[in-house]
Amino acid sequence: MNILEKIIEVKRKLLSIKRSQFPIDYLEKSRYFNRETYSLSRKISKKSIGIIAEFKRESPSKGLLNNYNLPVEKVIIGYKKAGVIGISILTDLTYFKGKEQDLIKTRKIVQLPLLYKDIIIDEYQVLLAKAIGSDIILLIAEVLSKKKIRTLIQTAKSLGLEVLMELHSERELYKMNEELIMIGVNNRDLRSFSINIESSIELSKRITEKFKISESGIYDPYQITFLHKKGFNSFLIGENFMRTEDPGKSCEHLIKKINDNQ
Template structure:
């Protein structure tokens, strides 16, 4: 079985995704729109925020009933430099239509947050208006390099996500230029906020000069302060989406709000 090596809930998700994507492979896609650079936004001075449009997750359950365009506009007004949009429908209640709506609402670079199991999804993400797509090393393993090349061919940037030292080595060898370090173990769903700083320092020691993104578990300003100077960006989902006051939540998190 394809992706049989992936354990736990992550394995369930990617195998289901594979079954859904495979019949679509080869279907014509719309001409992709012009989009801003994801890496360019993250490379701006200071710590960039990637704010996530997120309704639910396997670890949190239902998070928020929200209109993706409205939330995205408020994220942008609050100072987010990029927006992540979940499009996986079963475990995260996302959709491709959510990404289209966000693309029509803001001019920021968008990350299609999904479970990439076929190169077709990269061209699909680009046609939907995404600037970048997610590649999870825990899923792709030794295929990470070939998926990175497929992303290049599709004209889309890739956020290559790792959680441990072995995955970091795969990502570095594959030539990742935007490296996401996830504090959440995707097989146990447990979070350890020490993971990102530890692996971020290790990546720099290995000579990595690309962009570093810290992911998962952040909800307060004091939690992201240790990332400054080491990371280029932080991706925040649950705490922002659940806030209900999305612009203010972004401003407070990034130290720009009246209550920060």
Template sequence: MNPILHKIVETKHSEIKESRGRSLPTRKIPIRDWKSHLKTSSVSVIAECKKGSPSAGILRPSYDPVTIAKEYENAGAGAISVLTDEEYFFGSLRDLESVASAVSLPVIRKDFILDPIQIDEAYAFGASAILLIVRILTPTELESLLKHAHQLGLSVLVETHNEKEVFVALDAGATTIGINTRDLDTFQIHKNLIEEIAPKLDPSIIRVAESGIESFEDWQKYMGMIDSMLVGTYFMKSPNISRDFHSLLHGTKSI
């Protein structure tokens, strides 16, 4: 495991210990249907609210997740991803709650989830879905966390990086598979990964392309292979999200 990823996982274990016994708020936000927003007649966008990352540092100094999320919704996003990790990605559960309260789209908690208590937090703070990363979980852990999320009515995006991890995800019961072109061990992007893996997945699976999508041309070659794409850094670096959202989908900056 990459030293940075290993450090993040260690931090998560410490946070989980601190979370035990802590009371959670009563959920006030309805769970919004994941599949109908992502598996549509065209490729949908899971647009991400992310202030920064360990590899890129601060991406958006004037970060207001609610304003960004509303702009995403108005631009036509299918769902919104909110980074909730505080120490490495500068997010919070309050960001999740604020965004989920402000939009009518399904919102996914994107974090390094290792324990059911983190799923309980996601539910309490308004998420309609969570992210689970195969790379940091055993097959047994993955299956258990998937079941826990589904019992709460939450959808799950299961992130993979190779065919072996895809098989693990499917065996655990995943119905939404994310193919992350970024190798979490090296942080390198392998764009051909989508073309290698996505066509082999059953059409009933919601297939999500993750990382490295920064242009109309980037995702056009995936047409017919994916149902959705998760895009964060491209938008976070943009001075005009609405314009560049349109440019990403249509290949023109007409806005």
């Protein structure tokens, strides 16, 4: 069993518990459930190169990313100051030490599109994402059937949420559909966790008329400029920022360098 399969197995068990603790009627009473969401796709369309910064404590392959025990509020305020177009919050607890409370805290302090980043396998998670203040959900093509993806997209749209679908290989292209306008191409293989940007570039050539977001393994402005020329509109970056003492300042420096290079 690979890392991804282990994550999904644990996720199914935890979802059963969470559903009993926080049933759907409870989620629907949340202060955020009926709020109007912020559009990430609109932000992308207005920016030549946009950075989506991620708050991420840990990863299965790298372990603890930040030894400074930074509060989420400090990091998020730094990202906002840096000029990001959106913020991704990793909420998986078991493998990433993420917390839904991190997204709730973020929602209270920024008026930016927030991506609920988790391994989504069930419609309940889409409702949960809306209830805690999310604007976008992530769907990982590798873990979902084409039919399930369409169902989850329809659930998200009914709640006013946008969808970012993440691809890792050409074998997942058939799962795309006309309702998707944002496609993430992950440079990291979810089975081996190795990084290969060249394979992502080849994959991106098969994606047309979509906003393309490059994810994982991005760390310098020259890399970003290169990928932008290959058709990527935005870049989701987490580890590169979170490994530093001041993620917000690191993000600010990167965005400045990108702007200087344009």
